Amino acid sequence: MQCSWKSVILLALASIAIQYTAIRTLTSKPFQLCPLPSPQNCGLGAQETDPAFERGAAGGVGCDDYPYFSINSTRKLHILVLATTRSGSSFVGQLLNQHQEIFYLFEPLYHVYATLVPRQSHTRNPTDRRVTLGASRDLLRSLYGCDLYFLENYIKPTPANHTTDKLFRRGASRALCQQPVCDAFGPGDLNVEEGDCVKKCSTLNMTLATEACQEKKHVAIKVVRVPEIGDLRALVDDPRLNIRVIQLVRDPRGILSSRIETFRDPYRLWRIWRATGRRPYNLDMNQLTVICEDFLGSVSTGLSHPLWLKGKYMLVRYEDLARNPLLKTQEIYDFLGLPMDKNVKHWIRANTRGSNEPSAKHKFGTVRDSAANAESWRLKLSFDIVEYTQTVCQKVLKQLGYKAVRSVEELRNMSFSLVQDKMFVPFL
Ligand SMILES: *[C@@H]1O[C@H](CO)[C@@H](O)[C@H](O)[C@H]1NC(C)=O
Ligand SMILES: *[C@@H]1O[C@H](CO)[C@@H](O)[C@H](O)[C@H]1NC(C)=O
Ligand SMILES: *[C@@H]1O[C@H](CO)[C@@H](O)[C@H](O)[C@H]1NC(C)=O
Numbered sequence: 009m010q011c012s013w014k015s016v017i018l019l020a021l022a023s024i025a026i027q028y029t030a031i032r033t034l035t036s037k038p039f040q041l042c043p044l045p046s047p048q049n050c051g052l053g054a055q056e057t058d059p060a061f062e063r064g065a066a067g068g069v070g071c072d073d074y075p076y077f078s079i080n081s082t083r084k085l086h087i088l089v090l091a092t093t094r095s096g097s098s099f100v101g102q103l104l105n106q107h108q109e110i111f112y113l114f115e116p117l118y119h120v121y122a123t124l125v126p127r128q129s130h131t132r133n134p135t136d137r138r139v140t141l142g143a144s145r146d147l148l149r150s151l152y153g154c155d156l157y158f159l160e161n162y163i164k165p166t167p168a169n170h171t172t173d174k175l176f177r178r179g180a181s182r183a184l185c186q187q188p189v190c191d192a193f194g195p196g197d198l199n200v201e202e203g204d205c206v207k208k209c210s211t212l213n214m215t216l217a218t219e220a221c222q223e224k225k226h227v228a229i230k231v232v233r234v235p236e237i238g239d240l241r242a243l244v245d246d247p248r249l250n251i252r253v254i255q256l257v258r259d260p261r262g263i264l265s266s267r268i269e270t271f272r273d274p275y276r277l278w279r280i281w282r283a284t285g286r287r288p289y290n291l292d293m294n295q296l297t298v299i300c301e302d303f304l305g306s307v308s309t310g311l312s313h314p315l316w317l318k319g320k321y322m323l324v325r326y327e328d329l330a331r332n333p334l335l336k337t338q339e340i341y342d343f344l345g346l347p348m349d350k351n352v353k354h355w356i357r358a359n360t361r362g363s364n365e366p367s368a369k370h371k372f373g374t375v376r377d378s379a380a381n382a383e384s385w386r387l388k389l390s391f392d393i394v395e396y397t398q399t400v401c402q403k404v405l406k407q408l409g410y411k412a413v414r415s416v417e418e419l420r421n422m423s424f425s426l427v428q429d430k431m432f433v434p435f436l
């Protein structure tokens with residue numbers, strides 16, 4: 009089949025081409041113009057391709073294997089966990105990672121941002137933002153097609169012979185810690201610790217990783233660097249993909265508290281405020297407003313049920329998952345239309361509250377220690393900071409069903425929950 013009609017799609021995605029021009033100037037390697045998964049048989053794209061990509065395409069799927077425009081309920085799912093840092097996204101990622109038929113990647117966009125936005129200058133410069141989002145979408149599109157070589161463009165130092173030991177959080181992907189990618193562990197090794205994987209598995213062979221991806225029925229990717237769901241519309245609308253977005257939200261007061269504990273340097277001034285009761289004049293308020301504005305934007309879009317998200321969007325509150333992990337996970341799998349396999353159930357039992365298994369580590373403490381602990385921020389933040397957050401984030405707190413507190417007594421009274429019962433029914 010001639011693939012000339014694909015050029016029509018590419019023209020329609022002209023904005024991406026413009027972004028590529030920008031990316032080309034920022035990275036040394038030339039980029040493949042056509043972000044289709046391994047389109048080596050399709051003329052277009054291959055012409056512009058550098059030799060690395062041609063070699064890359066050799067292990068990929070041909071055009072005919074890819075179900076363009078077909079509506080088929082047994083189609084490969086492209087699951088995207090849309091979250092923000094310290095919102096419980098590692099936990100949700102694990103719920104997918106543990107499934108035998110899912111190939112899971114933990115935050116591959118890290119590499120895009122490390123390359124295009126160096127030195128963590130999180131300026132909200134609109135040009136930077138457009139470029140990084142365009143590059144992010146293209147990378148996601150390639151990864152959903154199991155074209156892992158595409159990621160090599162962003163890994164420093166550039167992988168030689170398609171091998172690298174610099175893939176960000178490689179150990180968080182089960183499939184990358186198992187045979188045939190890594191001989192140290194077999195499929196029977198449940199609960200391989202991330203650190204053990206990195207220690208015991210040798211350098212990652214991207215060809216084997218690509219094959220591991222192709223062998224799984226579905227691909228799931230967690231991202232914390234895409235601000236709003238609207239930024240993903242081009243992917244959701246892409247007929248070559250079959251996206252399901254699981255948006256994870258958490259009480260912004262909890263996120264802020266967790267970030268203050270975790271990101272010591274960037275949140276230093278918040279700690280000073282918490283300790284002294286005086287707000288430093290040079291405190292970066294953006295750290296908070298950005299969380300709330302992005303949530304508000306995404307959640308308003310998602311809950312207004314636009315047609316482009318029909319059947320493709322689910323909102324999950326971290327607190328609900330913490331309160332009832334098995335039930336909520338079942339809802340997530342129902343939404344995906346997949347059976348929740350025994351590995352997932354086993355992992356939940358081993359890693360949440362009520363578990364007596366010695367193998368369970370304390371990585372997911374909030375979930376383990378009952379719902380009350382999802383609200384442990386209430387004992388850590390000062391009332392000033394909470395009050396300030398409630399003002400800045402008023403709308404989104406209301407929309408997501410998080411109650412504001414009016415006094416320090418209310419804040420510290422843990423027998424009074426701030427999480428309202430609220431159903432977020434997937435838009436089917
Ligand atoms: C859907 O796709 C699967 C796997 O590609 C195939 O076996 C099945 O026959 C398809 N079903 C329909 C209704 O096209
Ligand atoms: C890559 O493979 C080639 C041929 O096998 C070899 O000569 C070269 O040393 C390898 N490069 C690295 C960095 O391993
Ligand atoms: C990576 O794996 C592929 C597929 O098994 C193999 O052909 C290739 O030689 C491996 N690369 C290296 C550098 O070992």
Ligand SMILES: *[C@@H]1O[C@H](CO)[C@@H](O)[C@H](O)[C@H]1NC(C)=O
Nearest residue numbers: 417418420421422423424425
């Ligand atoms: C804490 O909240 C509960 C439930 O709203 C209430 O009954 C109780 O009186 C409160 N305790 C204090 C010390 O305010």
